[in-house]
Amino acid sequence: MRRVLILVEGQTEERFVKDVLAPFFEPSELFVTPVVLVTKRIKDGPNFKGGVTHFAKFESDLRRLLRDSDALVTTMLDYYGLPADFPGMSTRPVAGSPWDRVRHIEMAVDQHFGNPDNLRTFLALHExxxxxxxxxxxxxxxxxxxxxxxxxxxxxxxxxxxxxxxxxxxxxxxxxxxxxxxxxxxxxxxxxxxxxxGIERIRQECPHFSRWVAELEAFAR
Incomplete structure (x- = not known):
C-alpha cells in the first residue's frame, strides 16, 4: 500500500480528491488523502479552512505534511489567484505557454523546500x-x-x-x-x-493535469 497526501485549497478540491481521484487510484492500491489548508486557527475552537492567503501559511502546512516521509506529498491549488509571494511568481516567463509558466512556479516551490524526494507540487491550470x-x-x-x-x-x-x-x-x-x-x-x-x-476524459483534454496523474501512477508502481 502506498499513500499520497494532497494539500488542497478548499472543500471543493477535498471532495474532488475523495469522490473522483481516490476511486480512480484504488485499483492500484494507491490511497490518496486530501488535507485542507488551514487558514485560521482559533484556540480551543474549530479550524477555519480553505483558500490560499499567503505563502507563509501554505509553507507551514506543507512542511507539516512533509514530516511523513513514508507518504508522497503533493498539492492541488489553483494557479489563478495564487498569492504574489509564492516562489517563482515574480520570475515567471513572459513568453511561452501557460504550461511553461505553471511549471516554473511548481519547480520553484519544490526548490524552496529543498527538492525533497517525496514532494510533487501541482497547480491546477488555471483553476x-x-x-x-x-x-x-x-x-x-x-x-x-x-x-x-x-x-x-x-x-x-x-x-x-x-x-x-x-x-x-x-x-x-x-x-x-x-x-x-x-x-x-x-x-x-x-x-x-x-x-x-471522469478522470480519463479530463486527462485527454488537460495535459498538465494528465502529467500530474501520471506522476502519481508512477509512484504507485
Missing amino acids: FEAWLFADTGVLPDVMAAKDLEPALAAIRAGVDTPEHINEAPQTAPSKRIEGLFPAYRKRLHGPNTAQRI
Missing part, C-alpha cells in the same frame, strides 16, 4: 473549473440547462485546451461558468460534474 470544460455536455446537464450547452462548447472551441482558458478576473474558467450558470455553486456542482466527466 479547478477548467477541468469542467473537458466535456461541455456534462455541466449543462448537471445544471438542468441543456440549452446553454452550445455557449459552453463555444468557449471550449475558442482555445487549444481547457487549460488555456485564462486567468483574467472576467475570463477565468469559474467566471465564465458563473456567467452562463448563475446558480452554479462550486462546492456542489464542481465535484459532481468532474465525477461524471
